[in-house]
Amino acid sequence: MPHESSPIGLHTTMFIPAIAGQGSDKQRRKWLPLCESYRIVGTYAQTEVGHGTFVRGLETTATYDPQTEQFIINSPTLTSTKWWPGNLGKTTNHAVVLAQLYTGGKCHGIHAFIVQHRDMETHQPLPGVEVGDIGPKFGYEAVDNGFLRYHNVRIPRDNMLMRYSEVTKDGRYIRKANEKLTYGTMVFVRSAIVSTAAKNLGEACTIAIRYSAVRRQSEMKPGEPEPQVLDYQTQQHKLFPLLATSYAYWFAGRSMRETYLDIQGQIMAGDFKRLPELHALSAGLKAMSTWATNEGIETCRLSCGGHGYSHASGLPKIYVDATPACTYEGENTVMMLQTARYLMKACGQAAQGNELPGFVAYLNQKGVDRCMIGDDLSLVSLVSAYQHRARRLIGKAALQMKAHMERGQPQEVAWNLASVQLVHCAKAHVQCYVLKNFVDSIEQYGHHEDVARVLTQLCQLFAVDGILNNAGDFLQGGFMSYDQLDNMTAKLLDLLAAIRPNAVALVDAFDFSDHLLQSVLGRYDGNVYENMLEWAKSSPLNDTQVHDSYYQYMQPFLKEMHKSKL
Numbered sequence: 175m176p177h178e179s180s181p182i183g184l185h186t187t188m189f190i191p192a193i194a195g196q197g198s199d200k201q202r203r204k205w206l207p208l209c210e211s212y213r214i215v216g217t218y219a220q221t222e223v224g225h226g227t228f229v230r231g232l233e234t235t236a237t238y239d240p241q242t243e244q245f246i247i248n249s250p251t252l253t254s255t256k257w258w259p260g261n262l263g264k265t266t267n268h269a270v271v272l273a274q275l276y277t278g279g280k281c282h283g284i285h286a287f288i289v290q291h292r293d294m295e296t297h298q299p300l301p302g303v304e305v306g307d308i309g310p311k312f313g314y315e316a317v318d319n320g321f322l323r324y325h326n327v328r329i330p331r332d333n334m335l336m337r338y339s340e341v342t343k344d345g346r347y348i349r350k351a352n353e354k355l356t357y358g359t360m361v362f363v364r365s366a367i368v369s370t371a372a373k374n375l376g377e378a379c380t381i382a383i384r385y386s387a388v389r390r391q392s393e394m395k396p397g398e399p400e401p402q403v404l405d406y407q408t409q410q411h412k413l414f415p416l417l418a419t420s421y422a423y424w425f426a427g428r429s430m431r432e433t434y435l436d437i438q439g440q441i442m443a444g445d446f447k448r449l450p451e452l453h454a455l456s457a458g459l460k461a462m463s464t465w466a467t468n469e470g471i472e473t474c475r476l477s478c479g480g481h482g483y484s485h486a487s488g489l490p491k492i493y494v495d496a497t498p499a500c501t502y503e504g505e506n507t508v509m510m511l512q513t514a515r516y517l518m519k520a521c522g523q524a525a526q527g528n529e530l531p532g533f534v535a536y537l538n539q540k541g542v543d544r545c546m547i548g549d550d551l552s553l554v555s556l557v558s559a560y561q562h563r564a565r566r567l568i569g570k571a572a573l574q575m576k577a578h579m580e581r582g583q584p585q586e587v588a589w590n591l592a593s594v595q596l597v598h599c600a601k602a603h604v605q606c607y608v609l610k611n612f613v614d615s616i617e618q619y620g621h622h623e624d625v626a627r628v629l630t631q632l633c634q635l636f637a638v639d640g641i642l643n644n645a646g647d648f649l650q651g652g653f654m655s656y657d658q659l660d661n662m663t664a665k666l667l668d669l670l671a672a673i674r675p676n677a678v679a680l681v682d683a684f685d686f687s688d689h690l691l692q693s694v695l696g697r698y699d700g701n702v703y704e705n706m707l708e709w710a711k712s713s714p715l716n717d718t719q720v721h722d723s724y725y726q727y728m729q730p731f732l733k734e735m736h737k738s739k740l
């Protein structure tokens with residue numbers, strides 16, 4: 175399958191899933207064979223110049239004409255120009271287009287339509303279509319993100335994806351299921367992004383930890399050989415929590431996929447009960463995994479010193495390809511607010527004594543009000559502490575909302591006035607989910623006692639690092655004492671030392687090939703310096719000893735400067 179940041183990545187990551195998930199059985203039979211044989215190549219065109227997050231505000235229209243049994247697709251304003259869809263600029267010839275559906279003069283909201291935008295023979299834009307590339311970006315240069323304007327382009331009625339809603343030949347609109355199922359493709363991709371984020375962070379950790387084992391620098395003990403920089407406690411403190419995080423989200427990505435397939439199977443069978451749970455979980459995990467990866471890759475780069483800044487490290491490319499995931503498929507803050515929206519509902523349900531489904535059931539439990547984490551850092555006590563933190567923050571955010579409304583603020587304004595706390599409680603909830611899932615995964619994958627021991631150390635490090643980075647949350651209400659918090663620091667340093675002997679093996683376990691990593695610093699054989707020089711020499715600038723520019727610019731400039739100084 176083409177990589178998501180490739181010239182036809184959107185075809186497999188969104189165009190096909192959109193048709194598979196939202197097309198009727200008849201439409202799936204017609205379109206999927208064309209997609210899978212690449213007789214058509216498509217993208218997913220939702221975002222516009224003026225709107226990305228606010229999907230209900232999209233301006234592109236699809237107006238049904240019962241006379242011709244066609245939809246007229248139109249971009250009525252400049253801000254309705256489709257902007258950002260991957261591979262739209264120069265590569266694809268079709269798109270799943272999200273547009274406001276109008277029939278009989280009434281707007282029925284956002285729906286999905288298959289629209290062709292380039293001629294299948296000449297690849298020229300079709301009549302009524304303006305299409306092109308949006309220009310250079312921060313990175314992701316293999317992807318021709320594009321713009322597209324429709325000027326009353328007509329498509330057959332059957333090109334509206336009609337699994338969950340329908341327009342009959344005479345123009346009647348029929349809603350068959352939850353209108354949010356139109357957003358289903360985004361849920362699919364968000365669910366998949368969690369594993370992609372874990373992979374990207376794992377790649378960066380592999381490069382940084384392997385290089386830190388090769389790089390020797392400075393003098394730890396006078397007169398002794400320069401130590402591996404991986405033996406510096408500060409280097410371990412930079413990298414090992416990130417290694418633990420990549421494992422944590424690796425396991426979270428697996429359980430997210432299992433949950434997605436389970437609930438999507440129920441949805442395809444007509445049972446939509448768990449759709450809100452799936453949306454909230456995928457939105458929260460997508461945001462937290464990509465935020466962690468975004469920050470983690472930069473830390474890995476910085477931990478490699480000057481060579482980390484060279485493209486020889488492979489780290490700049492991993493970063494620029496991974497960082498947009500904090501924005502696409504739902505800007506992360508907006509996604510956390512969606513998770514918070516679900517948590518506020520769950521909190522209200524729990525307060526009424528209703529049993530909660532799935533992972534949020536911990537809100538039904540009173541839990542412990544004093545931290546039980548002892549010297550053994552038992553995983554149960556760590557999970558219990560994270561559940562306490564999330565439960566408390568969710569409750570406080572709900573009370574904050576309630577207080578604003580009791581002061582007369584409408585719900586929407588109260589929501590905005592509490593939104594910083596809402597994001598915070600959603601982060602605590604997702605971190606609690608990731609930790610609990612990590613613990614469960616050790617049960618599932620830690621068959622060998624040594625594997626279980628090392629995975630437990632990583633899980634403890636992930637949890638303790640999270641406590642120290644959010645110490646205020648755990649100290650609040652006297653849950654954790656100052657002595658207990660001091661002990662967390664001591665435990666963290668012990669875990670760094672314990673993980674050190676296995677650090678390289680733990681990144682080797684990802685089994686990323688040198689070809690995939692494209693990194694001189696992260697080579698499996700560790701022959702960094704020899705290959706650094708070879709890499710540098712291969713730069714086109716070194717094809718000649720004296721570059722043409724010297725004769726064209728430098729030499730005349732120097733002569734002029736020389737003359738002027740005489």
Ligand SMILES: CCCCCCCCCCCCC/C=C/C(=O)SCCNC(=O)CCNC(=O)[C@H](O)C(C)(C)COP(=O)(O)OP(=O)(O)OC[C@H]1O[C@@H](n2cnc3c(N)ncnc32)[C@H](O)[C@@H]1OP(=O)(O)O
Pocket residue numbers: 178186187218220221226227228229230260354355357358360361363366367370449450453501502503504505508512515
């Ligand atoms: C084959 C394997 C591939 C794997 C590859 C992995 C890597 C992938 C790389 C892909 C390459 C990147 C390509 C990028 C593509 C894109 O970026 S596509 C465009 C993405 N855009 C967005 O995500 C837009 C974000 N905005 C929204 O999702 C929505 O507008 C919103 C913010 C969630 C809605 O906000 P708002 O308008 O305020 O609310 P409402 O519209 O009223 O909806 C709220 C209610 O609806 C529920 N809900 C919202 N979204 C969903 C959903 N997706 N599913 C289910 N339910 C949803 C929400 O819970 C609310 O419900 P109630 O509380 O019951 O009202």
Ligand SMILES: Cc1cc2nc3c(=O)[nH]c(=O)nc-3n(C[C@H](O)[C@H](O)[C@H](O)COP(=O)(O)OP(=O)(O)OC[C@H]3O[C@@H](n4cnc5c(N)ncnc54)[C@H](O)[C@@H]3O)c2cc1C
Pocket residue numbers: 184217218219220221224225226227228257258259260314319498501502503504505507508511
């Ligand atoms: C590399 C890349 C590839 C992309 N590929 C595609 C693609 O293939 N197809 C496609 O359709 N789109 C694609 N997109 C577009 C992407 O989906 C949008 O950029 C994304 O949904 C964010 O929307 P926006 O750009 O309008 O940001 P905005 O929503 O304008 O965000 C700006 C700021 O406003 C804040 N904000 C917005 N709404 C709220 C709110 N309700 N509450 C609190 N804060 C809020 C955000 O948190 C953010 O800080 C791509 C984008 C990128 C960068």
